[in-house]
Amino acid sequence: MASTKDLVSEALSGSVRALAKLITMVENEMPGALEALQQLYPKTGHAYILGITGPPGSGKSTLTDKITKELRKKGYTVGIVAVDPTSPFSGGALLGDRLRMQDITNDEGVFVRSMATRGTLGGLSKATADTIKILDAFGKDFILIETVGVGQDEVDIVKTADTTLLISVPGLGDEIQALKAGIMEIGDVFVVNKADREGADRLVAELRLMLDLSPSLSPWRPPIIKTIATLGEGVAELTEKILEHRNFLERGEGLLGKRNERAREEIINLIEQEISRYVHKMLKYDMSFDEVIEQVVARKKDPYSYVRRITEPFAKYYQIYKVDKAKS
Amino acid sequence: MASTKDLVSEALSGSVRALAKLITMVENEMPGALEALQQLYPKTGHAYILGITGPPGSGKSTLTDKITKELRKKGYTVGIVAVDPTSPFSGGALLGDRLRMQDITNDEGVFVRSMATRGTLGGLSKATADTIKILDAFGKDFILIETVGVGQDEVDIVKTADTTLLISVPGLGDEIQALKAGIMEIGDVFVVNKADREGADRLVAELRLMLDLSPSLSPWRPPIIKTIATLGEGVAELTEKILEHRNFLERGEGLLGKRNERAREEIINLIEQEISRYVHKMLKYDMSFDEVIEQVVARKKDPYSYVRRITEPFAKYYQIYKVDKAKS
Numbered sequence: 001m002a003s004t005k006d007l008v009s010e011a012l013s014g015s016v017r018a019l020a021k022l023i024t025m026v027e028n029e030m031p032g033a034l035e036a037l038q039q040l041y042p043k044t045g046h047a048y049i050l051g052i053t054g055p056p057g058s059g060k061s062t063l064t065d066k067i068t069k070e071l072r073k074k075g076y077t078v079g080i081v082a083v084d085p086t087s088p089f090s091g092g093a094l095l096g097d098r099l100r101m102q103d104i105t106n107d108e109g110v111f112v113r114s115m116a117t118r119g120t121l122g123g124l125s126k127a128t129a130d131t132i133k134i135l136d137a138f139g140k141d142f143i144l145i146e147t148v149g150v151g152q153d154e155v156d157i158v159k160t161a162d163t164t165l166l167i168s169v170p171g172l173g174d175e176i177q178a179l180k181a182g183i184m185e186i187g188d189v190f191v192v193n194k195a196d197r198e199g200a201d202r203l204v205a206e207l208r209l210m211l212d213l214s215p216s217l218s219p220w221r222p223p224i225i226k227t228i229a230t231l232g233e234g235v236a237e238l239t240e241k242i243l244e245h246r247n248f249l250e251r252g253e254g255l256l257g258k259r260n261e262r263a264r265e266e267i268i269n270l271i272e273q274e275i276s277r278y279v280h281k282m283l284k285y286d287m288s289f290d291e292v293i294e295q296v297v298a299r300k301k302d303p304y305s306y307v308r309r310i311t312e313p314f315a316k317y318y319q320i321y322k323v324d325k326a327k328s
Numbered sequence: 329m330a331s332t333k334d335l336v337s338e339a340l341s342g343s344v345r346a347l348a349k350l351i352t353m354v355e356n357e358m359p360g361a362l363e364a365l366q367q368l369y370p371k372t373g374h375a376y377i378l379g380i381t382g383p384p385g386s387g388k389s390t391l392t393d394k395i396t397k398e399l400r401k402k403g404y405t406v407g408i409v410a411v412d413p414t415s416p417f418s419g420g421a422l423l424g425d426r427l428r429m430q431d432i433t434n435d436e437g438v439f440v441r442s443m444a445t446r447g448t449l450g451g452l453s454k455a456t457a458d459t460i461k462i463l464d465a466f467g468k469d470f471i472l473i474e475t476v477g478v479g480q481d482e483v484d485i486v487k488t489a490d491t492t493l494l495i496s497v498p499g500l501g502d503e504i505q506a507l508k509a510g511i512m513e514i515g516d517v518f519v520v521n522k523a524d525r526e527g528a529d530r531l532v533a534e535l536r537l538m539l540d541l542s543p544s545l546s547p548w549r550p551p552i553i554k555t556i557a558t559l560g561e562g563v564a565e566l567t568e569k570i571l572e573h574r575n576f577l578e579r580g581e582g583l584l585g586k587r588n589e590r591a592r593e594e595i596i597n598l599i600e601q602e603i604s605r606y607v608h609k610m611l612k613y614d615m616s617f618d619e620v621i622e623q624v625v626a627r628k629k630d631p632y633s634y635v636r637r638i639t640e641p642f643a644k645y646y647q648i649y650k651v652d653k654a655k656s
Contacts, residue, residue: 037630041630041632045627260622260625263621267631268608270631271635272603274636275603276600278639278645283596283599289592293595297584302366302369302370303595303598304598305366307595307598307602311599311602314603315606
């Protein structure tokens, strides 16, 4: 078996096989994953992250593929992370989708990865964030994260993007309602896909109205682009708007702000996961924990007092930490 | 404003208004919420928790209402917690559903609460667990948790039930595939709703096959019940099966085992949330954290080393804790 260091240097010199292996490592939290991320980290920061979200059936995959082709035409390399936590079989399903798009998957400048991990510590958003870092270090210019816009996890994932595309389609029923879901505000570019369907213009008008009504401090006014992804219609214009938004962010402090915010969130998550690991370990060794549980279930003890007792040293530690910081 | 203690004693003597207020308190983590839970805790442990899950459009709400009526006929009081994290508007939507069911909401023996909180510390599963405790202490015999079976959060929520109902319907496409999602194993009773649709018998046969193929150590063989919830057909039989499963669990160690497991999970979650609170506080007061972030974004530092440094004292603390435990 190749060492982590070898894998990292192979990936950095362009081996797709090593790249895929590294992603599998971080996805499954295998030994060496942390080491690999640490070694790759200095090489990251180059890629531009594009989040693509919308309800099931809105044509996300097709649009992702067409945008990829547009970016390839401009000479950019692309990594695609397709996230679908609602179905453990999406790996297969997406693979099916992708097989229809042979021209993309046979393109060396494109790397596609499906993610449907659930239940691991840190879960999907950690796996996605780590995969993005690996693709970034590998040298991809653009990384497209495609995810169904349901559930907090996915909103969190797409929030980490530099530019976020919100896709809606006419005729799904409560299109606007679905978008209202605290999701509206994360959209930088709005797409009305399947624009040859009845109701497309009305949907555009409704989106425009909602955008006009939502207060925003940013001078960026999210454009609304009509596309027919299957035919490629509107995709060139959409890609231009994406690049325009990138320029907008790069001109001001926007991009740095977004990336600072992302780093902050990530560090907090890492700390919490690490501590969570210790808590699990501690409780595993604490023989009295089983007794406590029995007493809690028998209503002889309440869980809250136990939790307070167990976390008290942390409270103290943080007090000390605060004082130390103040002194230094 | 009434004190927490007053609210608790009002709720315990049957005030629905106080009950609703307490739920709002814990849902929004308002001051006094923890105190209320602590006071209520000794009164809990009586209610039987029924989890009801299935894909959108499977008729969960209707089925929940019909089962509620069946339980009411038998003299049981019922609390319903309708969870829908995918839509922040479900509160309204569910309310609409509920309005169609005036006979239930006008029944004093039934209390219905919708939950769609997202983004708070601890989130939906904590809010649901706390609400169940309050309804339990209030004296409800059965508490029905209704949730869309997508996303890890909802699987976690429904896992906390004593008996879990898995609903599927013919003609949704990948019914079986959707159930395979690591969800199959949490079903104690399977329901094929809208059983007048084409494909119902085939769906039953497929479910039966899957259940036969999945290895199980439990002597409980999950029954598969056909229902037409809108007409009330099959609901009486379904309710009998639910009660049968309850008897099964109560006869053996099953129920205690489930409740021990639930208490264990809950205590671990509470500890993690509490520690998470301290971490957030600490980082808020740590002036150098902003600098760290800047250096991480500039790739002068990697986040992993910082996380290790910050969590090191925990590692040490757990070592000490382990040694103390070993001595005592």
